[in-house]
Amino acid sequence: MPIIQTCYSPALYPLFEEPETIVVVVDIFRATSAICTALDNGVAKMIPVAGLDEARKYKEMGYMVAAERNAIKEEGFDLGNSPFDYLGDIVKGKTIAISTTNGTQAIEAAKSASTVVIGSFLNVSSLAEWLIIQQKNVLILCSGWKNKYNMEDSLFAGLLSLELLKQKEFETACDSTIAAGHLYNLAKDDMFTFLEYSSHRKRLKNLHLENDITYCLTLNTMTTIPIYFEGGLVSLTPEVLMQMGEESLVVSEKKS
Amino acid sequence: MPIIQTCYSPALYPLFEEPETIVVVVDIFRATSAICTALDNGVAKMIPVAGLDEARKYKEMGYMVAAERNAIKEEGFDLGNSPFDYLGDIVKGKTIAISTTNGTQAIEAAKSASTVVIGSFLNVSSLAEWLIIQQKNVLILCSGWKNKYNMEDSLFAGLLSLELLKQKEFETACDSTIAAGHLYNLAKDDMFTFLEYSSHRKRLKNLHLENDITYCLTLNTMTTIPIYFEGGLVSLTPEVLMQMGEESLVVSEKKS
Numbered sequence: 001m002p003i004i005q006t007c008y009s010p011a012l013y014p015l016f017e018e019p020e021t022i023v024v025v026v027d028i029f030r031a032t033s034a035i036c037t038a039l040d041n042g043v044a045k046m047i048p049v050a051g052l053d054e055a056r057k058y059k060e061m062g063y064m065v066a067a068e069r070n071a072i073k074e075e076g077f078d079l080g081n082s083p084f085d086y087l088g089d090i091v092k093g094k095t096i097a098i099s100t101t102n103g104t105q106a107i108e109a110a111k112s113a114s115t116v117v118i119g120s121f122l123n124v125s126s127l128a129e130w131l132i133i134q135q136k137n138v139l140i141l142c143s144g145w146k147n148k149y150n151m152e153d154s155l156f157a158g159l160l161s162l163e164l165l166k167q168k169e170f171e172t173a174c175d176s177t178i179a180a181g182h183l184y185n186l187a188k189d190d191m192f193t194f195l196e197y198s199s200h201r202k203r204l205k206n207l208h209l210e211n212d213i214t215y216c217l218t219l220n221t222m223t224t225i226p227i228y229f230e231g232g233l234v235s236l237t238p239e240v241l242m243q244m245g246e247e248s249l250v251v252s253e254k255k256s
Numbered sequence: 257m258p259i260i261q262t263c264y265s266p267a268l269y270p271l272f273e274e275p276e277t278i279v280v281v282v283d284i285f286r287a288t289s290a291i292c293t294a295l296d297n298g299v300a301k302m303i304p305v306a307g308l309d310e311a312r313k314y315k316e317m318g319y320m321v322a323a324e325r326n327a328i329k330e331e332g333f334d335l336g337n338s339p340f341d342y343l344g345d346i347v348k349g350k351t352i353a354i355s356t357t358n359g360t361q362a363i364e365a366a367k368s369a370s371t372v373v374i375g376s377f378l379n380v381s382s383l384a385e386w387l388i389i390q391q392k393n394v395l396i397l398c399s400g401w402k403n404k405y406n407m408e409d410s411l412f413a414g415l416l417s418l419e420l421l422k423q424k425e426f427e428t429a430c431d432s433t434i435a436a437g438h439l440y441n442l443a444k445d446d447m448f449t450f451l452e453y454s455s456h457r458k459r460l461k462n463l464h465l466e467n468d469i470t471y472c473l474t475l476n477t478m479t480t481i482p483i484y485f486e487g488g489l490v491s492l493t494p495e496v497l498m499q500m501g502e503e504s505l506v507v508s509e510k511k512s
Contacts, residue, residue, distance in 0.1 A: 008264060008405060009265075009268060011267065011268060011271075012265060012267060012268070012403065012404070015267075015402070015403055015404060145431075146271070147268065147271055148268070148271060148430075148431075148432070149264060149431055149432040149435070150431045151431040151434065151435060154431075154435060173453070173455045173458065174404075174455065175401075175404075175405055175406045175407040175410075175454050175455050175456075176404070176405040178407065178453055178454060179405070179407060179410060179435070179439055182438075182439060182442055183435055183438060183439070186438055186442070197429070197434055198431050198434060199429045199430070199431050200431075202429065
């Protein structure tokens, strides 16, 4: 039976690295919520870049570029990592390079894995449904905050793992996963309030980004699943899987 | 106001390193429970050594040596890391070298800190009382399992942080600490059952070490606080603090 594990920090990812595992990268506030939003709104591809220098090179090459550090959009770039930056018509069809404090670092850490997908509360049920069909081991990689644990990514790990475990087609002996499940159960009736004392919620509140928080904590507003392919994140479709040569990665009937 | 932080893995310790912080190392199953038991039972000093080769050198030098890997006592050594190994008369007054899978690695990671003390459920209230008097920042360093998060060390971090926070003389914006507090509140009525699905509880159960589990989950059986001094762990006393030249580290009236 496939297993679920959770890694709380990109710095610990090497302890979990295993070629056949599907890695779900999550950065609830806000990189992976923004990436899901962007692809769902018709962005063609999101290219994660770790450093700002690399982001500047993409800018010079004429790309639309998003860059954020410490929750603030970097000077001289087109977009930040607020999901609301990706809801307009201007981004449709575009390939956008994106560099953020935590999320793109986590994607960078995981990109040697054969399959990397992107999770957020916005697409969690579709993602769970697809993972159940794969019947492969799953690692939830939390982006955290500068390699430290954070609460909101754990809550997502809790919900996703509970969704997988309830089908009795996965198992876990991973304490991080079990702990995350307990925390999600405590938080689920009102995640917004539960996160009141958490560090990044406070950081965003101080920046008057409470609308972002509410948006990022909303469940299942889309079925889009971003998948890493040829250096960037694209929407998972049967065509993409065929191009990846990943015949073993099937698409659910509902989505195909 | 001093702050409390929790680090879930010795591998992440460098992110938290700060010279003035008091580091509390914890490895509930079973290294720090054993070290507390040993010193409380009259062992003079416990010398943590990271590697088995170093442990063998201490053996050759005539020391009593404890060595454990993967919850099993290593062949050719005197003791393992079961607290019950440290309850007899044979250990009284001795200096014992100890090498374990996780706990001694965490102590090794932290020993550059100016003050390292050892926590377990056995001495948690005395430790909390002493930390409150110090009025310095506290970092709870969980040993985990081979650098991965574990549940039992988190529960300890939860209890200790709640004890410190309830006095309103500490504060925290550390998500790891907040999460650990939530988990302890969920578990506190029956930690033994709460840990039923956790990885190390299962590992010890399979080795028929359930008595060790019960022992290690018992609160406040002693007032002994092990402190790192001159290459080893000794009982914290006014004399030791004076020798350390740590006039700022006061001993509570009750203990002095």
